[in-house]
Amino acid sequence: MIREYLRYRKSVLFLILSVLVFFPLVQFLSKLPMDSISYSITIYTFLLLLWLLADGGRFYKRHRKLTEIRANISASNHPFPASGDDLEEKYQEIIEELYRMLEDSRHNLEIDHADRIEYYTMWVHQIKTPIAAIRLALQSGDGNPLIEQELFKIEQYAEMALHFVKLGNLEADLIIGEYMLIEIVKDSVKKYAPLIIQKGLSVSIEGLGRHVVTDSKWLVFIIEQLLSNAIKYTNKGGVRFFWEDGLIIEDSGIGIVAGDIERIFEKGYTGYNGRLDKRASGIGLYMAKKVADALSIRLLISSEVGKGTRARLGFPQPLEMMM
Structure with missing residues (x-):
């Protein structure tokens, strides 16, 4: 976690440490009393520690929240932690917009799938009517074993299609x-x-x-x-x-x-x-x-x-x- 925070704030920390080195150096070259230089360093270090504690705490909370979201990630929308700056907020807005687009696409796919299932189911039930009529006609006449055999296969193919549709649910x-x-x-x-x-x-x-x-x-x-x-x-x-x-x-x-x-x-x-x-x-x-x-x-x-x-x-x- 500390390593990740240091990598996240490396530019800011480099600037802060540079100021911490060069500011006392300028004071020393200006021949200010050492007590004043030490006092300035102490105040600056104290304020730096306060900032690090506050900023590190915010980073830890956001990092933990994002880790939880990643561990339980799914197609559902997860609320993001409060953004740390405008740039981070823009990234969150982009992700949320992508999620909305994903939801729209998924909803459209579900509608299309339901329509196809409904059509195939209706078709299979409808095809049974002429099959039954042909079988009845064969039974009322002399009958033809070859035709009856092929008709049986057609019935089985229709049943197979219906079962295949139902297999999805x-x-x-x-x-x-x-x-x-x-x-x-x-x-x-x-x-x-x-x-x-x-x-x-x-x-x-x-x-x-x-x-x-x-x-x-x-x-x-x-x-x-x-x-x-x-x-x-x-x-x-x-x-x-x-x-x-x-x-x-x-x-x-x-x-x-x-x-x-x-x-x-x-x-x-x-x-x-x-x-x-x-x-x-x-x-x-x-x-x-x-x-x-x-x-x-x-x-x-x-x-x-x-x-x-x-x-x-x-x-x-x-x-x-x-x-």
Whole structure:
């Protein structure tokens, strides 16, 4: 602190010390009595000490206040300590004006973001109407498996867009409760049944008659992302759901190369399998991991090329969920 003060006042202190040296020297050369010179030095030194104490005290208070502001700095406005001079006051005015500009920009960004969210949400809900109409028309006629399959994918893309929009404020959308796991899994499998049947895959559900603490809607989303990938990359065999220190979703698909495992939850990362499927976006697993983290679910994936992939969902205890 003393070193900082000396650096802050170095010009003034240099001038004061120069006067303290040259003023007595001039008096001495003028052949004034030594008592007068000593008296002048004493008075000057005493006044200098008083000034240093007062000025140093003001510096200490301002320095401490600025240090506190810096330690707790955020985008919010902090009142500055009283300025020491006009120049310092100008600096404070510039900072406060920059803060006001920052607040205006942030407010405009929040409005733009809210408008985009509102538009995307409205669009997703609106697109569901023609999708439902097309599905109804297919059901009333002979139906076309290929069209129904592609329609299902469109529905999933629309749902994905809606969930992606909600991901930005996920905590506000969570409804935590205790749910029967097997019912959630069955609902997900039922939804994907047409694709499972179309590919001739099997599905087994074992030992899931237990309750878990979670948000049922968002847990369904996680399971559907994992099931969708399992179906997409499995050409023979099937998918197993069972309990082993958590919900296990295991497929007999092509597997994931070792170099991709560490990056599969990165946004936009598709890996080797994604390059085989040109439609892969690398968004599904990224969103599943984000949702799992919000629900305190430990989502882990292991795989072996040519043998399949295993996803594990480790559910929190009620006390963990509350923390």
